[in-house]
Every structure is written in C-alpha cells, then in structure tokens.
Amino acid sequence: MPRFSANLSMLYPELDFLERFAAAAADGFAAVEYVGAYDREPQVLRDLLDRHDLTQALFNLPAGNWAAGERGIACLPDRIDAFRESVDTAIRYAEATRCNQVNCLAGIVPPGVDRQAAEQVLVDNLRHAAPRLADAGIKLLLEPINPRDMPGFLVNSTADYERIAAEVGHNNLFLQYDFYHMQVVQGDLLNTFRRLQGRIAHVQVADNPGRHEPGSGEINYAAIFAALDAAGYDGWVGAEYRPRAGTSEGLGWFEPWRRRR
Numbered sequence: 001m002p003r004f005s006a007n008l009s010m011l012y013p014e015l016d017f018l019e020r021f022a023a024a025a026a027d028g029f030a031a032v033e034y035v036g037a038y039d040r041e042p043q044v045l046r047d048l049l050d051r052h053d054l055t056q057a058l059f060n061l062p063a064g065n066w067a068a069g070e071r072g073i074a075c076l077p078d079r080i081d082a083f084r085e086s087v088d089t090a091i092r093y094a095e096a097t098r099c100n101q102v103n104c105l106a107g108i109v110p111p112g113v114d115r116q117a118a119e120q121v122l123v124d125n126l127r128h129a130a131p132r133l134a135d136a137g138i139k140l141l142l143e144p145i146n147p148r149d150m151p152g153f154l155v156n157s158t159a160d161y162e163r164i165a166a167e168v169g170h171n172n173l174f175l176q177y178d179f180y181h182m183q184v185v186q187g188d189l190l191n192t193f194r195r196l197q198g199r200i201a202h203v204q205v206a207d208n209p210g211r212h213e214p215g216s217g218e219i220n221y222a223a224i225f226a227a228l229d230a231a232g233y234d235g236w237v238g239a240e241y242r243p244r245a246g247t248s249e250g251l252g253w254f255e256p257w258r259r260r261r
C-alpha cells in the first residue's frame with residue numbers, strides 16, 4: 001500500500017506553516033515533507049512531529065534566497081562554500097527531525113555561465129555531499145524539474161540524473177522521481193520508474209496540466225499507485241500539488257490510503 005507524505009510547502013497554503021503539521025495529521029497523512037524550514041528551530045519541528053505522530057519524510061538542502069528566485073545553489077560557481085556549509089546545516093536538521101533523506105535542488109544556471117560549467121560545479125558539490133550525508137546515515141537525492149515551471153533549472157530529466165550520478169560516482173546519490181515533472185519532460189512514466197527503481201528513494205505526485213490533485217488531469221494515477229505496489233516500492237509518495245479548492249476538500253483521491261485513528 002503506498003504511504004503518503006503531505007508536502008507542506010504546497011498543501012494547506014491557507015494556514016501558517018507551523019499549523020500545517022496538525023492539518024496534515026488530521027487529514028490522515030502519516031508523514032510530511034517540505035522545501036525547508038531553516039528559519040525555524042529544529043526542536044520546534046521535532047516537537048510538532050512528535051505531537052502529531054508524523055514522520056519527517058524529506059526536506060531539501062538549503063536552496064538559497066527563494067524569494068529572490070533562487071532554486072538551489074548546488075550549481076552556482078560563486079556559492080561553493082555556502083553549499084558545503086548547507087550540507088552541515090541539513091544534517092543538523094535531519095538529525096533533529098529523524099529524517100533519513102534530503103533532496104538537492106541543483107539550481108538555475110546563472111547568466112553568463114554555460115551549462116557544462118554549472119554541471120561540473122554540481123558534480124563537485126555532490127561528490128562533497130554524498131559521503132558526508134552517508135556517514136550521517138542520510139540519503140542524498142537529486143530531483144529533475146521541468147524547465148517550463150523553472151526556466152533555466154539545470155537538471156531536467158532522468159537522463160540528466162543518470163549522467164550526473166555516473167560522474168559523481170558515489171552510491172549515496174539517489175533519484176527523486178516527481179511524476180508531474182517527468183510527465184511534462186519525457187512521459188513513459190512507468191517504464192522509466194521500473195528501470196530506475198533501484199535508484200529511486202522518493203516519488204512525488206501531482207497531475208498535469210495545472211499541477212493539481214492526482215486525478216485532475218491526464219496522468220493515470222490509479223495505474224501508477226497500483227504499479228508502485230506491484231513493484232514493491234517502499235518509499236514515501238509525496239503529495240506535492242497546488243490544491244484546486246481547499247486542501248482537505250480535495251483529498252478524495254487519498255481516501256483509500258488515509259490513516260485512520
């Protein structure tokens with residue numbers, strides 16, 4: 001049975017961030033994930049997880065100045081020291097929240113830097129991060145993101161992930177397989193999932209077009225959830241979408257799997 005994690009960066013936008021933990025638990029989620037909550041004390045997050053009996057499924061490495069348009073700093077040639085510090089910060093938060101995986105957002109290629117040079121910076125940074133996170137018992141993930149939603153983002157496809165992972169050459173670099181981005185970029189969702197399953201540590205779901213609830217668009221999520229089960233996928237499935245109406249009102253798709261207490 002798929003196990004779902006509420007993505008608190010997208011779900012419950014009507015609530016303050018810290019109130020979203022209670023809302024996710026009340027709606028039957030057993031886990032939460034988010035882009036990052038580095039502006040909160042790690043103990044505050046730990047207390048919320050404990051109070052609501054939630055698992056911290058995932059968060060991202062510090063992604064730079066989000067409000068200013070940054071979407072990760074891992075490929076930025078002038079931010080190598082900041083990236084390396086960010087790995088230590090992420091380990092501190094992961095230990096506090098007992099989270100065993102973190103996602104790296106590669107970042108947007110800066111003007112004047114060519115993609116190959118940016119990719120080399122990313123590879124070097126991942127070579128630094130993968131063993132450090134492994135020593136702490138934390139998986140490092142890399143997520144391809146479609147360039148329509150994030151123009152200029154460096155890592156867009158599973159081919160990008162495979163090429164970069166081969167270059168990094170460390171077994172602690174897993175794929176975060178977001179079905180929405182993969183539908184936009186390349187399709188063939190289940191064949192690719194099955195081929196790369198051994199390297200996939202986390203999946204996320206949203207429908208296309210619109211990035212709304214599973215079942216609101218063209219992706220056959222009934223077939224995908226059945227295939228995840230049939231394949232013995234035992235990771236979390238992140239509900240990372242923009243609710244069309246209210247979050248709780250739009251959870252009909254989740255009814256068969258929600259935790260009942």
Ligand SMILES: O=C(O)[C@H](O)C(=O)CO
Nearest residue numbers: 035060143145178204240
């Ligand atoms: O957008 C996504 O798909 C990511 O998973 C994310 O964390 C940053 O936006």
Ligand SMILES: [Mg+2]
Nearest residue numbers: 143178204240
């Ligand atoms: Mg995603």
